[in-house]
Amino acid sequence: MSGWIGIDLGTQSVRALAVTGDGRVLGTGSRPLTSHREGPRHEQDPEQWWRELAAATRSALRDLPAGERVEGVAVAATSGTVLLTDASGRALTPALMYDDRRADAGRVNEAGAHVWERLGYRRMQPNWALPKLLWLLRDAPAGARLAHQSDFVNRRLTGHEVATDLSNALKTGVDLIEERWPADVFDALGVPAGLLPEVVRPGTRLGVICAAAAEETGIPAGTPVIAGTTDGCAAQLGAGAQRVGSWNSVLGTTLVLKGVTKELIHDPLGVVYSHRAPDGSWLPGGASSTGAGVLTGDLPDRDLDALSTEAAARYRLGPGRVRVPPAVTYPLVSRGERFPFAAPGAERFTLGEPADDVERYAAILLGAAFVERLCFDYLDLLGAPVTGEIILTGGATRSAYWTRLRADVLERPVTLRENAEPALGMAVLAGGDPARMIRTRAVVEPSGADLREPYLRFVAELEGRGWLDTRAAEHARERTAT
Structure with missing residues (x-):
């Protein structure tokens, strides 16, 4: 028997998963992480990452059956989290987390505009890794090295210097087409070449578990350590969205879409950017500021499962018998929208007047489905293939009514997986067979309910408020009509 270990090093916790080649979970472990936040500052202690990762893997492997071999391990980490280390891998600075906004992106966008334009995302944001690297370098000692979150722990696992993966290096400015650092950009910014790690594709072997790491983590010495990805790409791998035209739609606190294309997608608005897949294809995606996070704020202390049951009974879905909720809410979790359009001034609104909590609940669900x-x-307007499998993951899939509503709004069947967590994606990347590891729980067909007219009213409202580009609105109308 063989098993693989996937590790998801997140913001609030680190999770380890030991899984067999046929998707059977052998063991899990999870440990909390703490952050230090103050205004735009968000830091974590890299040493805590290692301590809690080691504890989580020991827990995941505690009941490993006798004779079970561990064939590989891979780590997913938060996108854009960086720190400086010395030549031995010891942390010289706290880790600046993915949403730390103390840096300024002006210099990097001036120096790297030609590269960022060619890569399709056009510009960097202040919370991306390269602006934060310049911020850290202001007081850096000689010989400092850049490390992404995954690089720091991979070095501890192997006991030697490791390359970084293209996925984590995206927000640090790596040229994903050439698969190397753009030397002219870093020279213009005054970043020493020796500060940067080598870059490899996700799925590349970095080394093996060293003796010291084996003692701390419980992972057998000699186990291959494989270059991982960011957490979003790991979730996509865990969901099984790996074929061109397939998409993983993650609806939790906010909505995130990630898919697979053969060619690089260029977005004139810069709201869609692409990672590079292990096989060289592209993984475009975008993150909206809308999602289920609105539910807890608007409906505090309400049983959301009970509201879902009531909404399903009140607004039955099916051909000729759908009763559309009388209101629809644009469910922004916070001010400003990032995808499918860029509108820093966008605010939540509701069309119609919900009469009770069930109508308020249904209005939020409908608005999220419309977004x-x-x-x-x-994505179709940009030329991305969107006709493949749509896999739904995230907390919203707990609601059968919401899942069927999304299928009806999309006018497409949607797939639910048994397990689509990022740690599973890393077990797959570590060498597992996705066809065997990733299991389908259900395929939900649309009921035949026609929700096109309220969708178009919603699109018109976004356009009328000046947030949605007219060309994008017109394309939505054309697709809906056909």
Whole structure:
């Protein structure tokens, strides 16, 4: 028997998963992480990452059956989290987390505009890794090295210097087409070449578990350590969205879409950017500021499962018998939208007047489904293939009514997986067979309910408020009509 270990090093916790080649979970472990936040500052202690990762893997392997071999391990980490280390891998600075916004992106966008334009995302944001690297370098000692979150722990696992993966290096400015650092950009910014790690594709072997790491983590010495990805790409791998035209739609606190294309997608608005897949294809995606996070704020202390049951009974879905909720809410979790359009001034609104909590609940669900549909309409406008499998993951899949509603709005069947967590994606990347490891729980067909007219009213409202580009709105209308 053989097993693989996937590790998801997140913001609030680190999770380890030991899984067999046929998707059977052998063991899990999870440990909390703490952050230090103050205004735009968000830091974590890299040493805590290692301590809790080691504890999580020991827990995951505690009941490993006798004779079970561990064939590989891979680590996923948060996108854009960086720190400086010395030549031995010891942390010289706290880790600046993915949403730390103390840096300024002006210099990097001036120096790297030609590269960022060619890569399709056009510009960097202040919370991306390269602006934060310049911020850290202001007081850096000689000989400092850049490390992404995954690099720091991979070095501890192997006991030697390691390359970084293209996925984690995206927000640090790596040229994903050439698969190397753009030397002219870093020279213009005054970043020493020796500060940067080598870059490899996700799935590349970095080394093996060293003796010291084996003692701390419980992972057998000699186990291959494989270059991982960012957490979003790991979730996509875990969901099984790996074929061109397939998409993983993650609806939790906010909505995130990630898919697979053969060619690099260029977005004039810069709201869609692409990672590089292990096989060289592209993984475009975008993150909306809308999602289920609105539910807890608007409906505090309410049983959301009970509201879902009531909404399903009140607004039955099916051909000729759908009763559309009388209101629809644009469910922004915070001010400003990032995808499928860029609108820093966007605010939440509701069309119609919900009479009770069930109508308020249904209005939020309907609005989130409409935003999801608009995301696919915009991706189609950019030339991305959107006709493949749509896999739904995230907390929203707990609601059978919401899942069927999303299928009806998309006018497409949607797939639910038994397990689609990022740690599973890393077990797959570590060498597992996705066809065997990733199991389908259900395929939900649309009921035949026609929700096109309220969708178009929603699109018109976004356009009328000046947030949605007219070209994108017109394309949504054309796709809906056909």
